[in-house]
Amino acid sequence: MTLVQRNRLPANCLGNSTYSSTIYRMRRQTWWRLPAVLMLISEWTQYIKSQEMTVFPPxxxxxxxxxxxxxxxxxxxxxxxxxxxxxxxxxxxxxxxxxxxxxxxxxxxxxxxxxxxxxxxxxxxxxxxxxxxxxxxxxxxxxxxxxxxxxKPTLTGPVGSRIQNFECVFYQKQFMECTWMSGSEGPTHSQRSLHFWHQGMDRTEECPRYIYSNELRIGCTFSGKSLPEFTDLNICVNSSSSRVPLRPAFFSLQVQNHVKPAAIETLHLEAGPDRGLAVRWELPQDSIPSHCLEHEVEAREEGVDEQVLERNRTRMMSLTYSLTDGVLRQCFRVRSRVHWYCADRGFWSDWSNWSCYPDLSPGSESNALVICAIVISLILFMLILSLCGWALWKKWKGRQGKPALYCSLHKLMEYSKTIHVITK
Missing domain, CATH: 2.60.40.10 (Immunoglobulins)
Structure with missing residues (x-):
């Protein structure tokens, strides 16, 4: 039997076993990291190539x-x-x-x-x-x-010839008025023209109805039906003066941001339990939905020495206050505007008239007296009819011949006079 002897290195070349295993581990780690290194090299090469391509603008x-x-x-x-x-x-x-x-x-x-x-x-x-x-x-x-x-804008005319204080108010969503003032420069009697456009129009149009003051145009009135909401309304106010060019003015707005509600006309003040006072109001007949409105209530307490002013905002149609001791009367008024839920901004309505509790107006006492007099008269009249009926029934029941008329016309007239005196 022949034995094959393997070649072996001298012992001094192998070194110790620890050094040998370390070299093996380093070789193994390098082998597994090689794909990642190659991938990084590939991506870097692609990046360099991509930078070589020039992208031109439009x-x-x-x-x-x-x-x-x-x-x-x-x-x-x-x-x-x-x-x-x-x-x-x-x-x-x-x-x-x-x-x-x-x-x-x-x-x-x-x-x-x-x-x-x-x-x-x-x-x-x-x-x-x-x-x-x-x-x-x-x-x-x-x-x-x-x-x-x-x-650059190509505008003609002096800067001071441009109109000033341009403002548009959309009243109750029924009609809109845009007004302006003349500039500080330019002819005094120059006439202005307003042109407008929105996406629902094929071309620009001139103001449907101008507002005049001293025979000069100071504004324009639009019908609410011709103004779409949430759409840019573009406006240009220029001059028709033939003597000197005046600078035009351009504006862009959305009508829902310029609404002014109608003033509230009716307030109700009702005293409740625990010395509470409920303030309720009713909206006028308007085209603005109630959920689009917020309200501001102003409360004024009239005392002997001083008056206190308080304001509260709410989206409800009522607020409850506490009756204050030592105060003669508590008075309230309300105004409204479109809430941010339905528009970016808006105008406050005019204030309602003051309503006070208790109501001390002269008409309130006379009305109460009239009502009391009417109620008393009706009670007396029913009582007289009951007495007459009872007398007739008693006479008829006694079978004493033809019943006498205890309630003659003369007595009825006397009772009527008594009622008339009481009502006075």
Missing amino acids: ENIIIDDTGCLGPLYIHWTAPASLVNLTDCSMRYHLEYFNTYQNRWTVIRTVRTWYSAQFDLEKEVRVRISTLLRGACVNGTELMSPFTEIVI
Whole structure:
């Protein structure tokens, strides 16, 4: 039998067993980490390659005025170098400065156009870039530099010729009045014209009914049916003066934010248990839903030495107060406005008339006396009829011939005079 002897290293080359096992573990850890290292190298290579691709911003950017007193139409084309891309998706990052909110508004879209509302009395600032995502950029998303466009307003006439104190009030959602004052510069008797537009209109129109003062236009009245809510109403007030150009004024508003409710007409004050006083009111016949209103109640306590004023807000139709000792009367009045649930803002209605408890008006005492006199007269009249009926019945029952008429016409007249004296 032949034995095969393995070659063995000298003992001094093997070293100790601890050193040998450490080398084995290091080799094993390096082997398992190798795929992760290769993956990092691959991702870094892809990132370097993606950075080599240049993404260009959109081209042929044009901003058109649609003639609707504020909305501008922005359109552009894709960069020529990226038109034939098939392995990447392309969209656009658009920003425009919203002068109504004093901040930039950001839009991301795959379309090559966008329409936005601008204040034509201020600069129009728009900037656009291209966004690429997909295989052409190795799964990342790249953004091009911005292309920015700034358009200065082209306004004629002196700054002081622009109208001042423009305000619109939507009364009870039935009609709206917009009023203004003339500027400090320009001809004294220059006539103003108002034009308006909203999304439900094909073109701009002139004010349906002007408000005049000394033969000059100082405002415009709109019918409530022609004013949609939650839609921008664009208004331009310019001049029809042929002698000197006057500066136009542009406004954009939503009518639900300018509502003024009708004043409350009826208040009820009712004393309850535990010296409580309930204050209730009724809404006028109005087109504003009750859940859209909030109310403010003003309470005034009339005492001997001083008057205390208190205000409370509620969305209910009543409030309960406590009767105060040493106070002659407690008086209340109410006003309303549209709550933020239905609009961003609104106008307070006019205050209702004061209602006080107890009611010390002259009419209240005379009315109470009249009611008491009527009640007493009715009681006496029923009593007289009962006595007459009882007398007739008693005479008839006694069978003493033809019953005598104890209640003659003369006696009835006497009773009537007595009733008349009592009522006086």
